[in-house]
Amino acid sequence: MITRRGFMRGLVGTLGLGAITSAYAMAFEPLYRLNTTHYAFTPPRWRPGHTLRIVALADFHFCRPWMNEARAAEIVARANALKPDIILLLGDFMAGMAVFKSADIAPAIWAGILASLEAPLGIHAILGNHDWWEDEGAMRRQEGPTLASTALEKAGIRVYENDALRLEKNGHAFWLAGLGDQLAFINEWRAGKAKTRGRDDLAGMFAKITTDEPVILMAHEPDIFPRVPDRVSLTLSGHTHGGQVRLFGISPIVPSRYGQRYAYGHVVEENRHLGARLPIRIGIPPEVVVIDLGGEAPGA
Template sequence: MTLHVTRYRPELPQWPHDLPLRIAVLTDLHACLPWTGPAQFSAFCRQTNGLGADIILLLGDYVTGPRFSRPMDAAHWAAHLGTLSAPLGVHAILGNHDYDGYRRADLAHGPIEAERALIAAGIPVYINRAVRLDHAGRGFWLAGLGDQFAFAPKRDRRFARTDGVADLDGTLAQISTAEPVLLMAHEPDIFPDVPGRVALTLSGHTHGGQVKLFGKTPVVPSRYGSRYVYGHIVEEDRHLIVSSGLGYSGWPIRLGTKSEIVVIDLGGDRPI
């Protein structure tokens, strides 16, 4: 696996210039052997810790590797993620594959395994929750959306809104000041509903299409097709960054796409 660092410095209308923040984003790790096992996780974490990020965000899909893979114990992959370190901490949401094997009724019995493993490793997990963080003499809000397609039927590409546990309105209602907001949402499909109040939405899930042929991404797990498949997307002055992630889904191949860690610099004049 060739690992790239993709860097962005977006100009965000809702983010103040005098609030410099470097964000490192890891998503779609799909822990498994032999593709993204202990050696790969160690490399991911070591490289991320060397990027000088103020905050590290994990955007879900820690489990369920591709065909021809073996699962990695949750405590094992979470322990690797527990070695990540940044001044403002490491923060996580869950993805649709983290709910594989669960039914909605199972949520009544407590957190699912991926959430338990992350919490045990010292990483808070956000499911429709927002918190205020202090940084550089200012403050901002970090919001994490519950997964939108947690219980979507397999092979069903309609992705009905009722398939998940996302509550965008309830999440944003927890924000009690006018300070800027970062929103973590595993799937980018929520983006048309995100208000301009949110400075930046961060997503994964699509793997950048994983396979790109002649500039086209024929298979994208989104109700919007390739509209939000990858990169920095701006619609009506609202900003979204979608990472292609680190692991594999379906088949253990990438063609025309890269596994990546994403680094985003907001505000300030820090060189990239």
């Protein structure tokens, strides 16, 4: 068993500072650190007396050794211990960046681990860009279903793509909506950048919301946020990995056209609320996010 102290002592004894920094970002944080971050607020259009505890998880990128089966089970246990009303999975289950992994984990295996998540209102998921990009069959067909969505649905987890479902807690109804991924297909590479085509259909998704109850939106990439209408109480996103490297509150590189604007945390713009988060980078360790809507956060 390698302890944290032994792990760091070995690194210091054998690696230079630059290598230590890289190893810390790619090994120590994903393998050993796990934060729980709480937010509590009442968003617009949320009905008085309606309390809802959400646990949000994003960007697992399941692979060995970084996000292995034991690590995934630890995150599931942490999420369940928070006693959420509902659990939302915000995409990017499939691993990318082959140079940093020793082996992929089969979708049936990681989906089976996620099936142990527990919440009275269920476990709900959307796909991220890597759930398309790392699926050769889906990319070749330019169509689903993906390996990720098939595994999740077989595990009893509903996957949303431009879809919405009306839910209710203690007589208070709300809509949960999930947007198709905005970067699903890579059409070509030009000047070192991917030209992508999404599967998102914001208008089509909202056409399925047939009453005026509040809406919670899942969208893997936060770049959709400026286009989200006022009727959405809360948008939850992943993808930015907290900016990937975050030092002194600043992320020099953020995979978003808006840079720092939606990199991390609870963002409020024009009375609209966005939660953006992700794991496994320097200064942004893996994270379980719990959001208490309509009340103060309990001391969980």
